[in-house]
Amino acid sequence: MKITIVAGARPNFIKIAPIIKAIEKKQNEGALISYRLVHTGQHYDKSLSDTFFEELNIPQPNSNLEVKSGSQSVQTAAIMVAFEQELLQNSCDLVLVVGDVNSTMACAIVAKKMNIKVAHVEAGIRSGDITMPEEINRIVTDSISDYFFTTSLWANENLLKYGISKEKIHFVGNVMIDTLYQNLNRIKKPVFWDEYKLEFENYIILTLHRPSNVDEEQSLQQLLLDIDALATDKKVIFPVHPRTKAILGEKKLNFKNILCVEPQGYLAFMYLIKNSFAVITDSGGISEETTVLGISCFTMRENTERPETQLIGTNTLVGIGIEKLRKIYSSFLKNGKRESGIPELWDGKTSERIIDILLHQN
Template sequence: MQITIVAGARPNFIKIAPIIKAIENRQKSGADLSYRLVHTGQHYDKNLSDTFFEELNIPHPHANLEVKSGSQAVQTAAIMVAFEQELLQNPTDLVLVVGDVNSTMACAIVTKKLNIKVTHVEAGIRSGDWTMPEEINRIVTDSITDHFFTTSASASENLLKYGASPNKVHFVGNVMIDTLTQNLPRIKQPDFWNEFGLENGNYIVLTLHRPSNVDEEKSLQNLLLGIDKLAGDKKVVFPVHPRTKAILGDAKLDFKNIVYAEPQGYLAFMYLIKNSFAVITDSGGISEETTVLGIPCFTMRENTERPETQTIGTNTLVGISVENLKKHFTDFLQNGLREHGIPELWDGKASERIVDILLSEWKKS
């Protein structure tokens, strides 16, 4: 069985790493299984791409399509054109896509039009927000997927509600947590730790990249000033996404607590998260990692495609206003972190389940 694995952006790299490890373990035990790794080049900044391959021990990609940036349409079209040539030149039995970035949807469409089977890891998650490009990518990908691997029972239910065959929907757990589990012993202190005077449990991690939070310069500045104020006596470490950095430009803001940092590799960023007092973010994936690590997370979005991080985990959805953030953060300071736990099957073994199921289904076909 030949599998083509697609990765395009930082979250993809984190998700494919344990899948590749599980495949290689099956190969060692004699399974008739091989893979080809294709990097679309959607993220091409070294700190958002190459570093993750190095740190997570992901083999060098067999192909890099080098599509780089552009509008939603331009980038998606470039990926489709390049990936079609990739599949024509390198036939495969199955294409495995992960997550919800443009590469996920674009490669799934190309695959199905070439009559090749598609499997989607992290299928079925929904925010209900059709203004998010990721939501469109999820829905389109899941509409043409042959096998769905889900992170939660609610994601499986979403797929069944929209007509997916029950025998094609597989609740396996969360591959991002596989990566976290495998790499926790290897996390490392960021280079700026001493320079910023950081201490375990006495700083906040901030990440922002979604258009609703960063696209308007004045609004972004006001948001940052508000976060700086509510932090009290705690440093706020802000690894600035390239998109956010461009919007901030050379603005000189009088921060008491916020300190800017370069985007971090996986091992340094997980060290930051694990040893923080709390996290403020607009990322969905980070809310999964904080849930498993038991770190309070405040997500600056109106919705989430990962409801289990709220109902079971440590995540609180606070909207996009600094006033709402302050209200929820103050409640946390006064009452502490609410009772929480780890969602079902987030046990570090999702990738093993995925590979076992793929091999089993291949034998049936």
């Protein structure tokens, strides 16, 4: 069985690492399976791409399509044109896509038009917010895939509502958590830990990159100033996403608590998350990692495609803006962490289940 694995952006790299390990394990056991890794180049900043390959021991891609940035349509079109040539030159039995970035949808479409089967890892997740580019990517990818690998029973239900046959849906767990468990003993202090005199469980992690939070310069600046005030006696480590950095420009804001740092590699970032007091973010993936690590997470969005992180885990939606965050964070300071747990099958063995299923159904 020949699999082409597609990766295009930071979350993809974290998800493909354990899948590749699971394939290589099966190869060592004598299974007739091989893979070709294609990097679309959707994230081409070294801090968002190369670093993750190095730290997670992901082999160098067999091909880099080098599409880089552009509008949603321009980037998607560039990926499709380049990936078609990739598949024409390198045949395979299956294209495996992960997550919900432009590369996921674009490569799934190309594969299906070339009559190649598609496996979607993290199928079925939905936010219900069609204004999110990721939601469109999810819906389109799930409408044409052949194998649906889900992280939760909620995702299963979403797929069944869309008319996907039960036989094609496989509840396997969360590959991001595979990566987390495989690397917990390798996480490392960031270079600025001692310089900033950080203390265990006495700082907050902040990440922002969604358009609703960062696209307007003045409202972004005000949000940061409000979070700075909210933190009171705690330092706030803010790895500034390239998108956010571009919007902030060169303007210097006088923060009392926020410390702006460069985007972090996986090992340093997980060290920061694991040892933090709390996390404020607009990322979906981080809410999964904080759930497993037992760290309180406040997500600055009106919706989430990962309801299990709220219903079972440590995540709380606080909407856009500061008011609800201020109220919920104040309650958290007063009452402490709420009771939480780890969702079913988030046990570090998801990738092995995926490869076992693919081998037994081909």
